[in-house]
Amino acid sequence: IKWTEGRGWHDAQLQPYAPLQIDPANMTLHYAQTIFEGLKAYRQPDGSVATFRPDANARRFQRSAHRLAMPELPVETFVEACDLLVSTDREWVPSQGEQSLYLRPFMFATEVGLGVRPSNEYLFMVIASPAGAYFPQGVKPVSVWLSEEYVRAAPGGMGEAKTGGNYAASLVAQAEAAAQGCDQVVWLDALERRYIEEMGGMNLYLVRGTGDDVTIVTPQLTGTLLPGITRDSLLRIAEDLGYGTEEARVSTDDWQSGDADGTLTEVFACGTAAVITPVGHVKSARAEWTVGDGETGPVTKRLRDALLAIQTGQAPDPYAWMHRLT
Ligand code: PMP
Numbered sequence: 001i002k003w004t005e006g007r008g009w010h011d012a013q014l015q016p017y018a019p020l021q022i023d024p025a026n027m028t029l030h031y032a033q034t035i036f037e038g039l040k041a042y043r044q045p046d047g048s049v050a051t052f053r054p055d056a057n058a059r060r061f062q063r064s065a066h067r068l069a070m071p072e073l074p075v076e077t078f079v080e081a082c083d084l085l086v087s088t089d090r091e092w093v094p095s096q097g098e099q100s101l102y103l104r105p106f107m108f109a110t111e112v113g114l115g116v117r118p119s120n121e122y123l124f125m126v127i128a129s130p131a132g133a134y135f136p137q138g139v140k141p142v143s144v145w146l147s148e149e150y151v152r153a154a155p156g157g158m159g160e161a162k163t164g165g166n167y168a169a170s171l172v173a174q175a176e177a178a179a180q181g182c183d184q185v186v187w188l189d190a191l192e193r194r195y196i197e198e199m200g201g202m203n204l205y206l207v208r209g210t211g212d213d214v215t216i217v218t219p220q221l222t223g224t225l226l227p228g229i230t231r232d233s234l235l236r237i238a239e240d241l242g243y244g245t246e247e248a249r250v251s252t253d254d255w256q257s258g259d260a261d262g263t264l265t266e267v268f269a270c271g272t273a274a275v276i277t278p279v280g281h282v283k284s285a286r287a288e289w290t291v292g293d294g295e296t297g298p299v300t301k302r303l304r305d306a307l308l309a310i311q312t313g314q315a316p317d318p319y320a321w322m323h324r325l326t
Helices: 027-031 054-067 075-088 164-179 229-240 252-261 298-311
Strands: 002-004 008-010 034-036 039-043 049-052 100-109 121-131 142-147 184-188 196-199 203-208 215-219 244-248 264-271 275-283 288-290 322-324
Touching (some): 027 100, 034 054, 034 164, 039 075, 049 075, 054 229, 075 100, 075 121, 142 164, 164 184, 196 215, 203 252, 215 229, 229 244, 229 275, 252 264, 252 288, 264 298
Parallel strands (some): 142 184
Antiparallel strands (some): 002 121, 049 322, 184 196, 275 288
């Protein structure tokens, strides 16, 4: 779907997947006015197909558009575009367990010019790709690198927007993590480099307590981290499972000492791609420790199973999160 200044949204089209022809002076290539979303369509037990909270992705897309001085796409148009793409061939949606069809809606500037200002035309597109189970061999904890040199987002910056530049800024730290033998980067706050923010593509949760007295704690939304839809969903599910929930500032020192004295029992990351990933090991320039026993903990497993059961239609959906395609 195109957007042109003075005309608004127009020319919705369904096309076979094909390369785009881009002018060398296309403004996106130079000034990175681009935003995107990621969501999944899951096969349901009765053979139908449903997407998970597409309206939440649509609203986040609007907030990202606002931050990047781009036009707002109506929520219904976003959801309809995703529905239409999935409906063209429902056989794309895998029918086994955690497999899904990943949808990538995105928008970018299409005006040609070298002046720094908002483009006067844009293209919104959705592409799709079947996605296998994230852990085909069973859930395996990841190791993380605490990035103290590089930061991904600062107050007043673009951290809460889902824009390409944030990911470009993260690549050098991801390479550093890999060089340190770690799977993922954990970002810290820009000012003090003390407080935990999020991972490269996932939000973080720390689990305090055991048995009947469990609280899951996640960094609060202060504008510098992405408000994950999985993060939000888990706050709801956890409450209904009888866990306490808390949105708070958590320092790396609290994390390390909580692990050392046993008050902190599990840590996991969450996002659309992996749903929930346990964190087993932490490393920084100054310290290194194992989370709990380094294995997937019971709270992590229970939350993962509960959310996946809703997504794959194995459990009721009391929150009306699944959007069924008719
Ligand atoms: N943080 C970042 C930086 C991300 O890219 C993602 C993936 N969209 C998330 C968190 C998790 O968000 P969601 O649960 O909506 O996938």
